[in-house]
Amino acid sequence: MTDEPKKLRAGVVGLGWAGQQHMQAYFDAANADLVALAGMEAEKLAELGDKYGVERRYADWESMIKSGDLDVISVATPTALHAPIAVGALNAGIHVLSEKPMAESGAAAATMVQAAKDNDRVLDVSFNHRQRGEVTALKEIIDRGRLGQIYYAKAGWLRRQGIPGLGTWFTRASLAGGGAMMDIGVHMLDMALHLLGNPEVSSATAATYAEFGPRGRGGSAYGPRANVDTKVDFEVEDLSTAFLRLDGGGTLLLESSWAQWIPYDQCYVALYGSEGGASIEWGGWGVEPYQRLNVWTEIDGIPAELQPIVPPAGHHEASVLKFLDKVQSGQFAEHRGEEALIRAKVLDAIYASAAKGTEVTL
Structure with missing residues (x-):
């Protein structure tokens, strides 16, 4: 014993x-x-x-x-x-x-x-968000080869109104490092690269915008100074988009916003493979949220849509428990955090490309 x-x-x-x-x-x-x-x-x-x-x-x-x-x-x-x-x-x-x-x-x-x-x-x-049940289910499908060679992917997290605390550390470059892409876009970057099998990112072409925050608009309904037409200290972007080239020839289109004229909050990852396609989507407002996992493929020459069984989501609890397991x-x-370091370097390239207006290689 x-x-x-x-x-x-x-x-x-x-x-x-x-x-x-x-x-x-x-x-x-x-x-x-x-x-x-x-x-x-x-x-x-x-x-x-x-x-x-x-x-x-x-x-x-x-x-x-x-x-x-x-x-x-x-x-x-x-x-x-x-x-x-x-x-x-x-x-x-x-x-x-x-x-x-x-x-x-x-x-x-x-x-x-x-x-x-x-x-x-x-x-x-x-x-x-990597601990979501849809991510776990889709990763298993990908690893079994159901989608074949994935050559193109899209991912994004878009908010209608959700700058997290206008004038707080979230909107100061020296404390946050960046805006929407650094805060919530990194979740979608991580999720997409995880599902794709962690290919190396070879280059980034990006752009950033700040149309709401500098005017004191687009603040979270749960945070301070929401929806006021008053200038505030806003040193980061409220929208960012990036086109990433991946080793092996694949590409990933990434977008993230804290505030944008859209009907409701939207999150998605879409994958396009030689043998099938798939998407994870969630978002919506209040009493009408949605959450979907879609898989389209072909079985014996017949177009088919799969309905995978989705396990429960793990959220922060799963992250903590997996960390404890690694320690024990x-x-x-x-x-050693090396996978997360890769994400950080990709973010560096995104912001550098946006600042220079040119493609940046990693």
Whole structure:
């Protein structure tokens, strides 16, 4: 009879919505104990500490890391803090799960990967939308060869009105690194590349626009300063589009917006293969949301539309549980955040292309 692995002592830095998803996941996990929280909002820190029964509460992440007695840490802060916190934790021997995007630049993301290698720790990034049931089902179909050679893909996340906090860190380039593409477009980039089998991106041709944010318009209905015709500090884009060339000859068209004149929010990935096509779609408004997985192919020469069984979605909980499994597997060298680093470098190329008005090679 072997002893069960000890529970991993977990800490979370960041008290916002994403941080709270990580807290709940650690709290519910059978193989982890949530033992420490860090955040600058004193009232929220007290509230969440009481909710989860966490006695160790810190106003800053440095104090939490220096206190010791942590095995894993989640980083759910403004993007520009991801790399400093992750590197500090990794150097202290703590495994790290960072929220997306990995960092504000590929260079910053690379420091995180190097720290994971130097300290023999796990570095993971939470792309929670990859845990959707439709993605799991479609990935299995692709891996079985049902779509054949996929040569073209489209992916996008478009909001009617959803700039997350006008005038906050989300709209400041130095803190966020970018706007809609950095915030939500990265989810669709990750999802598309994951479904395609992670081909290398060879070049990017992109454009960015800021038509709503600078006028104080397009703010989320749940955030501050929504729909007001007042100029605000807005240093990023509210819409971005990119054409990516992939090794092997394939291409990916990517678009993302925080605000746009469309009927409702829309998210999609569409794949075109030699033996079939497929799409994942979700969006809509309020009481009329939609969520679809479509697969079109041919069986014995007869056009067919498949209806795959879709497993339940995992969301942030699945990201946290998979991270804990990676830590307990002991196979740290296989999980250094290098796949997420590739996403960060692609984002660099997208923004560089938009700034220069020309194609940028990776």
